[in-house]
Amino acid sequence: MAIFSCENNIFVLETKNTQYVLGIDKNGYNRHIHWGRKCPVSDFLSTDIWDENSNHTELDMAKQEYTVFGGTMYRESDLKVQFPDGCREIELEFVDAKIGSNKLTVTFKDKVYSLEIALKYSVNDDDDIITRWAEIKNSGTDTIFIDRMFSAELTLPSVEPYTFKNTNGSWGGEFVETESQLQGGALVFDSKRGTSGHNQSPYFIAHQNATETSGDVYFGTLAYSGNFKVLCSRDLFYTTRISLGLNDHDFKYALKGNETFITPKVFCGYSWGLGEMSRQMNRFAINNVLPKQFNDKILPVLYNSWEATEFDVNCEHQTALAKLASEMGVELFVMDDGWFGERNNDCAGLGDWFVNETKFPNGIDELIKNVNDLGMDFGLWFEPEMVNPDSDLFRKHPEWAYHYDTRTAHTLRHQLVLNMTRKDVRDYIFERMDTMLTDHNIKYIKWDMNRPFSETGAENLEIPQELWYRHTQAVYDIVDRLKEKHPDVAIESCASGGGRSDYGALLHFDQVWTSDNTDSVDRMMIQKWFTYLRPTKVMRAWVTDVNWYNTPTTLDFRFNIAMQGSLGVGGNLTKYSKEDLEIGKRNVALYKEIRHLVQFGDLYRILEAQKDEILFNLYVAEDKSEAVAFIASNGTGFMKKAIPLKFQGLDDDKIYSLTVDGKEYKKSGAYLKNVGIPSTIRGMNYNRIIKIKAE
Ligand code: DGJ
Numbered sequence: 001m002a003i004f005s006c007e008n009n010i011f012v013l014e015t016k017n018t019q020y021v022l023g024i025d026k027n028g029y030n031r032h033i034h035w036g037r038k039c040p041v042s043d044f045l046s047t048d049i050w051d052e053n054s055n056h057t058e059l060d061m062a063k064q065e066y067t068v069f070g071g072t073m074y075r076e077s078d079l080k081v082q083f084p085d086g087c088r089e090i091e092l093e094f095v096d097a098k099i100g101s102n103k104l105t106v107t108f109k110d111k112v113y114s115l116e117i118a119l120k121y122s123v124n125d126d127d128d129i130i131t132r133w134a135e136i137k138n139s140g141t142d143t144i145f146i147d148r149m150f151s152a153e154l155t156l157p158s159v160e161p162y163t164f165k166n167t168n169g170s171w172g173g174e175f176v177e178t179e180s181q182l183q184g185g186a187l188v189f190d191s192k193r194g195t196s197g198h199n200q201s202p203y204f205i206a207h208q209n210a211t212e213t214s215g216d217v218y219f220g221t222l223a224y225s226g227n228f229k230v231l232c233s234r235d236l237f238y239t240t241r242i243s244l245g246l247n248d249h250d251f252k253y254a255l256k257g258n259e260t261f262i263t264p265k266v267f268c269g270y271s272w273g274l275g276e277m278s279r280q281m282n283r284f285a286i287n288n289v290l291p292k293q294f295n296d297k298i299l300p301v302l303y304n305s306w307e308a309t310e311f312d313v314n315c316e317h318q319t320a321l322a323k324l325a326s327e328m329g330v331e332l333f334v335m336d337d338g339w340f341g342e343r344n345n346d347c348a349g350l351g352d353w354f355v356n357e358t359k360f361p362n363g364i365d366e367l368i369k370n371v372n373d374l375g376m377d378f379g380l381w382f383e384p385e386m387v388n389p390d391s392d393l394f395r396k397h398p399e400w401a402y403h404y405d406t407r408t409a410h411t412l413r414h415q416l417v418l419n420m421t422r423k424d425v426r427d428y429i430f431e432r433m434d435t436m437l438t439d440h441n442i443k444y445i446k447w448d449m450n451r452p453f454s455e456t457g458a459e460n461l462e463i464p465q466e467l468w469y470r471h472t473q474a475v476y477d478i479v480d481r482l483k484e485k486h487p488d489v490a491i492e493s494c495a496s497g498g499g500r501s502d503y504g505a506l507l508h509f510d511q512v513w514t515s516d517n518t519d520s521v522d523r524m525m526i527q528k529w530f531t532y533l534r535p536t537k538v539m540r541a542w543v544t545d546v547n548w549y550n551t552p553t554t555l556d557f558r559f560n561i562a563m564q565g566s567l568g569v570g571g572n573l574t575k576y577s578k579e580d581l582e583i584g585k586r587n588v589a590l591y592k593e594i595r596h597l598v599q600f601g602d603l604y605r606i607l608e609a610q611k612d613e614i615l616f617n618l619y620v621a622e623d624k625s626e627a628v629a630f631i632a633s634n635g636t637g638f639m640k641k642a643i644p645l646k647f648q649g650l651d652d653d654k655i656y657s658l659t660v661d662g663k664e665y666k667k668s669g670a671y672l673k674n675v676g677i678p679s680t681i682r683g684m685n686y687n688r689i690i691k692i693k694a695e
């Protein structure tokens with residue numbers, strides 16, 4: 001991998017299979033030159049940057065790496081500021097470019113004011129992902145006010161319109177895919193809710209008729225968990241651009257003298273087909289994004305108490321669940337909501353992170369000991385950023401919630417959002433969680449977050465609009481500090497399900513609660529959309545008793561779907577029959593045999609539940625020595641489907657053994673891919689798990 005510096009200020013970044021080229025033109029403007037398949041570097045060496053003069057202003061037409069507000073530029077900008085004297089225009093000049101090991105920094109400064117912009121790029125030796133961000137510095141003494149500060153601008157190569165995949169999700173319906181073709185004007189995907197949220201996603205996936213296995217796909221995801229904006233546009237010259245960054249909605253930031261603001265990162269790439277995109281990001285996330293404590297560790301099978309007991313937790317019942325869970329093979333027992341304060345329902349108790357003595361008269365250690373004696377680790381639920389008005393914390397510190405004295409503080413789920421930009425609030429949360437982790441043998445935290453912000457008064461801040469950014473940073477900061485002090489504790493990000501499952505969260509949290517919708521039929525699609533850009537191993541998937549939104553499914557079917565992520569169990573095991581407990585035990589044991597493939601393998605989505613009526617996913621080991629296939633269908637129409645199972649992603653030349661419907665096969669990877677194994681998939685609740693092993 002290399003970053004080539006060319007004499008005429010053209011910079012060529014090379015990844016494993018792709019190339020990204022930028023340069024500085026004769027006016028000192030930053031220019032985007034190429035992103036996509038490789039061309040000879042020498043061609044770029046002799047490239048003169050096109051001088052695009054016409055009736056239309058050069059600046060307006062230019063493909064830029066980072067567009068600043070001002071001059072004869074009428075497009076959207078990536079940076080808009082107000083200088084101390086009131087000037088709102090930026091005029092940059094090129095300063096220099098520095099090349100480090102697989103890193104490039106291109107620096108500009110304003111011609112008059114003390115503003116510096118460093119555009120940062122980094123690449124790795126073994127993938128095709130480029131990381132981009134910007135560092136905005138005030139090198140003077142007077143404050144510069146920033147109204148918009150995106151992380152990066154990307155330009156796509158084709159003059160034909162692109163189709164953008166994003167999401168239109170909700171609680172219980174996370175990641176529902178949308179496709180919008182952008183012919184002209186703009187498409188905006190954003191969140192204004194305080195977190196990245198359930199609705200739209202902080203990424204772009206731009207393609208032209210791409211399928212799982214073919215077509216150019218350009219993608220990029222913003223590593224940020226707060227209000228974000230992804231702004232895609234296509235201009236009259238057919239240039240498609242995408243800017244990603246902090247949302248400028250209700251945004252202002254005071255960049256003090258000598259301060260540098262480092263924007264969130266953007267991870268972006270190019271792939272041939274959507275499947276390749278997912279595999280690239282899966283591996284990149286495992287190797288370069290996820291926190292180092294657990295990124296390369298197999299995640300344990302967990303039990304979570306929420307759906308079984310909700311708020312009604314006590315030592316006896318939790319122990320009964322724990323006993324059955326451990327017999328099933330579960331390795332980590334997580335007690336969800338209800339263990340603290342006066343938390344008997346969702347109306348009270350949030351903020352009072354002290355063990356409820358009525359529910360646990362002998363303290364929580366009694367339950368933890370029971371769980372540990374059963375051979376499992378213990379985990380606990382928190383919702384640190386929240387407070388119920390009916391709580392000791394709120395009675396003592398009503399000023400700790402975001403509020404305006406003149407406005408009604410609207411509760412949602414009977415709760416308010418704590419002002420995490422206050423140090424005393426952050427100290428309290430850290431102290432409570434740290435004390436619980438220090439005093440008790442807790443190895444796992446589920447960090448929940450169950451409402452969007454409102455009435456965001458923060459009188460402690462000089463610039464109240466900074467709260468959106470500062471709140472998100474405060475969450476990261478507390479998570480990081482807890483992890484530093486308790487490195488053996490894994491932390492799960494939850495926000496009413498998958499409402500905070502962006503790449504910002506993945507830089508700090510070890511895994512994600514995917515969705516409160518645990519219906520296995522819906523999960524077939526939710527999990528597909530989740531894994532478009534996110535790594536499979538962080539996707540927590542529980543087998544529960546939820547079985548009524550769609551056609552009822554069998555327990556084996558539900559295990560089949562949940563085993564395609566990091567498996568959890570969440571049903572009320574005390575109500576299970578002996579046979580059901582045995583089915584659970586059998587499946588957990590099977591999962592332990594194949595989970596290294598699911599959690600670390602390359603995912604090939606071969607058939608899809610909604611479109612094909614059959615879900616057929618294959619997870620292949622990186623060295624292609626083994627694989628596991630999951631097939632599930634909840635009903636096939638018209639007496640279908642007698643189809644060959646065609647396995648992608650295997651080594652053409654290796655011979656693999658597998659058993660399909662009781663029949664043993666020994667075939668080459670080439671045969672399995674091109675000819676396939678005959679199978680008849682019919683009826684409700686069809687589910688198979690096929691292990692494939694090279695000789
Ligand atoms: C919302 C989460 O998504 C659920 O899994 C559960 O933890 C509840 N909150 C508890 O209140």
